[in-house]
Amino acid sequence: MRGPAVEVANLTATHQRHPAVHHVTARFEPGSLTAIVGPNGAGKTTLLRSIAGLHRIDSGRVAISGASPRLALLPQQSGMDRAFPILCLDVVMQGMWSKLGAFRSASAGDRDRAQAALEAVGLGGFARRPVGAMSAGQFQRLLFARLLVQDADLILLDEPFNAVDARTASDLLGVVRRWHGEGRTVMAVLHDMDLVREEFPHCLLLARECVASGPTAEVLSAANRLKARMMAEAWDETAPACAA
Numbered sequence: 001m002r003g004p005a006v007e008v009a010n011l012t013a014t015h016q017r018h019p020a021v022h023h024v025t026a027r028f029e030p031g032s033l034t035a036i037v038g039p040n041g042a043g044k045t046t047l048l049r050s051i052a053g054l055h056r057i058d059s060g061r062v063a064i065s066g067a068s069p070r071l072a073l074l075p076q077q078s079g080m081d082r083a084f085p086i087l088c089l090d091v092v093m094q095g096m097w098s099k100l101g102a103f104r105s106a107s108a109g110d111r112d113r114a115q116a117a118l119e120a121v122g123l124g125g126f127a128r129r130p131v132g133a134m135s136a137g138q139f140q141r142l143l144f145a146r147l148l149v150q151d152a153d154l155i156l157l158d159e160p161f162n163a164v165d166a167r168t169a170s171d172l173l174g175v176v177r178r179w180h181g182e183g184r185t186v187m188a189v190l191h192d193m194d195l196v197r198e199e200f201p202h203c204l205l206l207a208r209e210c211v212a213s214g215p216t217a218e219v220l221s222a223a224n225r226l227k228a229r230m231m232a233e234a235w236d237e238t239a240p241a242c243a244a
């Protein structure tokens with residue numbers, strides 16, 4: 001497998017007409033593993049959702065190479081409803097909807113695949129457990145199991161290791177490494193700079209605008225990080241979107 005290249009060209013995306021991502025240009029190579037970093041409010045989630053086609057682009061464009069690349073997004077946990085009464089196995093099976101379509105019901109093989117994904121993230125005994133009865137870390141493992149069955153070429157992760165303990169983070173990082181080894185294109189929004197330096201070969205540093213992108217060690221220089229912080233602090237939250 002070789003994941004797609006992703007090209008972001010002069011992208012501006014707004015919330016209530018105020019720019020959250022401002023004239024960002026970046027390229028993500030096929031099969032690359034990239035961390036998207038920057039201060040709070042730097043536009044990281046908005047960029048990820050724009051790439052996923054879930055946030056309207058005001059100007060510029062996102063181009064994903066390949067005929068019909070499969071894309072999967074792990075949203076931030078804080079934005080998810082866990083009160084919905086659904087069993088863990090059924091959450092994993094949601095990841096198969098594009099293969100099953102609206103009319104085919106799941107086969108025994110599909111259920112076996114979902115069960116195998118649960119086992120791969122250490123939740124082998126959780127198939128019949130309601131999601132409301134899971135801890136935050138277990139729920140994150142469950143969302144990774146759903147990503148596994150999605151079998152996507154392009155995987156977008158929004159703070160995948162947030163609110164999980166070291167053991168869970170390490171297990172889930174193993175899944176990310178596996179995706180990278182399989183040649184999928186992976187991007188992850190992260191705040192842990194040590195983790196980024198150790199595990200992510202490429203990095204995009206955002207402060208609404210692109211501060212730097214490329215090899216992680218170069219991008220995370222002290223000068224670039226200071227620049228990102230100053231740009232974020234100087235940003236006018238009420239600035240209107242400029243003419244494209």
Ligand SMILES: Nc1ncnc2c1ncn2[C@@H]1O[C@H](COP(=O)(O)OP(=O)(O)OP(=O)(O)O)[C@@H](O)[C@H]1O
Nearest residue numbers: 015016020038039040041042043044045046047237
């Ligand atoms: N639903 C929304 N409505 C209005 N403004 C929003 C909304 N979501 C985000 N914003 C604003 O857009 C800007 C960028 O937000 P975004 O969530 O993309 O940043 P982030 O870098 O992911 O932040 P964090 O690190 O805090 O998660 C912020 O100023 C934020 O307040």
